[in-house]
Amino acid sequence: MSYQDDEEGGGFDGHPSSFPKDFGYGVFEEGHEITLSAGDQKPRILLMGLRRSGKSSIQKVVFHKMSPNETLFLESTNKIVKDDINNSSFVQFQIWDFPGQIDFFDPTFDADLIFGGCGALIFVIDAQDDYMEALNKLNLTVTKAFKVNPNIKFEVFIHKVDGLGDDFKMESQRDIHQRATDDLTDSSNDQIHLSFHLTSIYDHSIFEAFSKVVQKLIPQLPALENLLNILNTNSAIEKSFLFDVVSKIYIATDSTPVDMQSYELCCDMIDVVIDVSWIYGVREEQDAAAFDEQSSSLIKLNNGTVLYLREVNKFLALVCILREDNFEHKGIIDYNFLCFREAIQQVFELRNKNLTPTTNSVGSPVVNGNGSIGDGQLSPTLTDEQN
Ligand SMILES: Nc1nc2c(ncn2[C@@H]2O[C@H](COP(=O)(O)OP(=O)(O)OP(=O)(O)O)[C@@H](O)[C@H]2O)c(=O)[nH]1
Numbered sequence: 001m002s003y004q005d006d007e008e009g010g011g012f013d014g015h016p017s018s019f020p021k022d023f024g025y026g027v028f029e030e031g032h033e034i035t036l037s038a039g040d041q042k043p044r045i046l047l048m049g050l051r052r053s054g055k056s057s058i059q060k061v062v063f064h065k066m067s068p069n070e071t072l073f074l075e076s077t078n079k080i081v082k083d084d085i086n087n088s089s090f091v092q093f094q095i096w097d098f099p100g101q102i103d104f105f106d107p108t109f110d111a112d113l114i115f116g117g118c119g120a121l122i123f124v125i126d127a128q129d130d131y132m133e134a135l136n137k138l139n140l141t142v143t144k145a146f147k148v149n150p151n152i153k154f155e156v157f158i159h160k161v162d163g164l165g166d167d168f169k170m171e172s173q174r175d176i177h178q179r180a181t182d183d184l185t186d187s188s189n190d191q192i193h194l195s196f197h198l199t200s201i202y203d204h205s206i207f208e209a210f211s212k213v214v215q216k217l218i219p220q221l222p223a224l225e226n227l228l229n230i231l232n233t234n235s236a237i238e239k240s241f242l243f244d245v246v247s248k249i250y251i252a253t254d255s256t257p258v259d260m261q262s263y264e265l266c267c268d269m270i271d272v273v274i275d276v277s278w279i280y281g282v283r284e285e286q287d288a289a290a291f292d293e294q295s296s297s298l299i300k301l302n303n304g305t306v307l308y309l310r311e312v313n314k315f316l317a318l319v320c321i322l323r324e325d326n327f328e329h330k331g332i333i334d335y336n337f338l339c340f341r342e343a344i345q346q347v348f349e350l351r352n353k354n355l356t357p358t359t360n361s362v363g364s365p366v367v368n369g370n371g372s373i374g375d376g377q378l379s380p381t382l383t384d385e386q387n
Pocket of ligand 1: 049052057071074076077078159162163199201
């Protein structure tokens with residue numbers, strides 16, 4: 001089996017998009033073989049599913065700012081395409097996009113190598129098509145992968161739901177869920193757990209679903225959630241998200257439920273901040289990023305709500321939603337934010353300290369056997385401090 005590195009690079013070109021092309025993920029590493037060399041230590045997310053189910057479109061839209069309409073012109077993938085997502089200190093992993101026609105019984109398919117260091121396997125099902133064949137393939141794929149690596153998180157994207165009415169969407173989800181779990185029970189594999197997400201590249205659902213997949217691979221997630229909860233309680237914030245700015249996936253949020261509208265608002269705010277900084281921002285160096293440690297923004301909505309964005313580090317931003325009345329205590333909020341940022345930095349430092357020597361100089365996390373992002377354990381002292 002062969003694969004190709006995606007050579008288009010992070011700055012996907014030639015289409016209108018609100019996102020500056022050079023504020024993206026770096027060029028892909030070239031010349032890799034599919035072997036577990038030191039450079040391949042990043043956790044892996046596999047994108048699998050039948051032909052034309054939308055795998056490449058998902059990867060391009062979420063991580064390379066391709067506009068959804070342009071995915072109509074994507075050619076069929078016929079080799080494994082490996083994409084390094086390595087911009088942020090927390091969100092560092094590889095996405096392997098598989099061709100739809102992959103054959104597990106092909107002798108060149110090395111299941112140990114492919115599933116061995118894998119953190120999550122996303123199986124994409126086209127909800128606008130007949131999904132019986134996809135369900136068979138899903139069963140075959142997850143049972144094979146589970147045998148090699150029982151730590152893989154299995155995520156099923158019921159995709160292209162933009163074309164479906166609300167009732168039909170829910171019905172498809174229920175039906176797919178039922179059949180997929182029945183198939184696993186029939187094949188005596190009911191210990192395999194599948195998570196289901198309704199997704200479309202034409203709205204924010206795909207970013208939301210990817211956020212949840214990535215979060216499962218971050219061992220520091222409980223610490224981050226805890227920090228956000230403390231920040232919210234002490235600053236009268238209603239909802240807060242910690243965003244990876246480039247991809248707009250949120251790597252953590254507080255423990256209140258996420259509603260889609262709030263998430264969309266926060267995503268739009270990031271776009272506004274990046275666009276305005278990029279167009280009007282003063283940059284000392286030509287290639288300096290539009291988003292830096294000075295970045296912050298405040299948007300007052302006409303329903304008495306305030307959106308407040310603060311930079312956490314070069315790649316992460318905190319976006320909060322709070323009531324306008326509560327924003328009168330901006331001084332306290334800003335002070336609490338500084339404490340929050342300091343605590344996040346401690347989590348990073350601790351994580352970096354615990355990295356093994358195989359880690360590269362930019363602190364890319366290593367695979368810790370469970371295929372998770374980052375390897376650090378929170379020390380009791382740090383946890384106590386946050387509590
Ligand atoms: N309506 C709709 N169409 C989508 C969505 N996602 C992808 N598509 C379309 O589905 C078609 C196939 O997308 P690809 O990304 O090439 O599919 P793939 O799974 O990578 O296909 P192979 O490379 O052949 O395995 C394209 O025409 C996309 O525009 C979606 O969320 N909604």
